[in-house]
Amino acid sequence: MARQLAAITGVQGYVPDHIMTNADLEKLVDTTDEWIRTRTGIEQRHILKDPDKATSDMCVEAVRGLLEKTNTDPSEVDMMICATVTPDMPFPDTANITADKLGIKNAFCFDLSAACSGFLYALSTGAKFIESGTHKKVVVIGADQMSSIIDYTDRTTCVIFGDGAGAVMLEPSTDDCGVIDSILKSDGAGRQFLYQKAGGSLHPATLETVQNREHFVYQNGRPVFKAAVTGMSDVVLRLMERNHLTVDDITWMVPHQANMRIIETVAKMADFPMEKIMINIQRYGNTTAGTLPLCLWDYESQLKKGDNIILTAFGGGFTWGATWVKWAY
Ligand SMILES: CC(C)(COP(=O)(O)OP(=O)(O)OC[C@H]1O[C@@H](n2cnc3c(N)ncnc32)[C@H](O)[C@@H]1OP(=O)(O)O)[C@@H](O)C(=O)NCCC(=O)NCCS
Structure with missing residues (x-):
């Protein structure tokens, strides 16, 4: 069966x-x-x-x-x-x-x-x-x-x-x-580069945390950039290898939309032509958990049943991963 x-x-x-x-x-x-x-x-x-x-x-x-x-x-x-x-x-x-x-x-x-x-x-x-x-x-x-x-x-x-x-x-x-296969990873050591300091149990809201602007996102962009590029390209390549997929088998890669330079570098490292990459960062910026489904939504009319799609993301935590989906309609 x-x-x-x-x-x-x-x-x-x-x-x-x-x-x-x-x-x-x-x-x-x-x-x-x-x-x-x-x-x-x-x-x-x-x-x-x-x-x-x-x-x-x-x-x-x-x-x-x-x-x-x-x-x-x-x-x-x-x-x-x-x-x-x-x-x-x-x-x-x-x-x-x-x-x-x-x-x-x-x-x-x-x-x-x-x-x-x-x-x-x-x-x-x-x-x-x-x-x-x-x-x-x-x-x-x-x-x-x-x-x-x-x-x-x-x-x-x-x-x-x-x-x-x-x-x-x-x-x-x-x-x-x-949804056929996924590789999902995390590394808590990356938390120092991207976080929201206050508002949780470690630093509950006080006048001081508000005055110090600690309820906002803090990011050290360069290490995040580097880890995003290596993390996403690594899981994409490993996912393809363990499922015996080549770039020719994949219709679309859907990368997290954090930075166009990250997207281009991941595509290059995984040897994907840019025509196979879904991109809408220019219109929405980084919507965090929203980027991947917003890409699928924007490209929905171009998708066909049986298309092989690789989604990949990287984020705070650090967290990252790649998932192989065969489109169903
Ligand atoms: C944030 C990011 C765009 C910054 O780009 P970058 O090329 O790495 O730039 P840097 O942080 O090295 O900063 C370079 C210079 O630009 C300046 N700069 C930063 N933001 C700027 C802005 N909005 N406008 C103008 N200058 C800016 C910096 O202050 C720095 O100036 P300095 O050299 O005088 O100190 C980039 O690092 C990035 O995209 N990181 C990953 C983001 C990400 O993926 N986040 C979400 C995780 S999913």
Whole structure:
């Protein structure tokens, strides 16, 4: 009997209406459109401005569209995982809040925190529940409102990040299409280079943590850049090798959208032509857990059943990985 796989049967994204351009950032910090474009490839990012809205509201938009697209009634969803590092609040989980707002009542919902690799971690986790036969409709979301933890006086981080959400539906399939294999890694020693210092149990919020701007993202860009390039290219190559795949077998590589130079270097190291690389960083910036599903959403009309796709990501933690998906529709 063919192995039961978790097929992606739909994808939907959402980005807020408000666009912050490089010219807007020139007014906030000492930077230039030229620096941002040449060093990162980013031209604009979408920002959730409404003070009464948060990550779950972006999830709601993405998942509502996904349910419509896949003709799924909210009562049919039996699991929903939300990968995010910007939950609406420390608890309850954003997945639970999203489920409530959408009338999803019968699902096992939880958040997963793996920064920019969050969607890959969640995709692999969700797929296991389908493969084991216990769950039939699993929604996997990658969503972050990075603007809620970005210091708009810090030019080294504020130019990079944006807000957005993407979601996929996983359902059982026996026609060889679905999530086939993953290599997921982590190394906590990397935490010194990319983190949000305060707001957790080590440094709960105080007047001092707020005054010291410790509730924002801190990043030492160069070591992150280096580790991202080596980490992603290594797992992509190992995943391909252990599945006997060549570049010719792969229709698309979907890399995390953190920096255009990282994407180009990973493509070069894995020997992929740029025509096979999904790229939308110029429009959204780095939306953390949102980048991979937002890429799939943007390129959905170009995908065909049977296409081999390699997704890869690297993020805070450090966390990284690569997943081989055979597109199911
Ligand atoms: C952040 C990043 C874009 C910085 O690019 P970089 O080429 O490494 O630049 P550096 O950090 O070495 O800084 C070079 C100079 O540019 C300056 N600079 C940094 N940000 C700037 C900005 N927005 N505008 C203008 N100058 C800037 C620095 O202050 C530094 O100036 P100095 O030489 O006078 O000290 C890059 O390191 C990066 O993309 N890192 C990984 C990001 C990432 O993947 N993060 C998420 C993990 S998934």
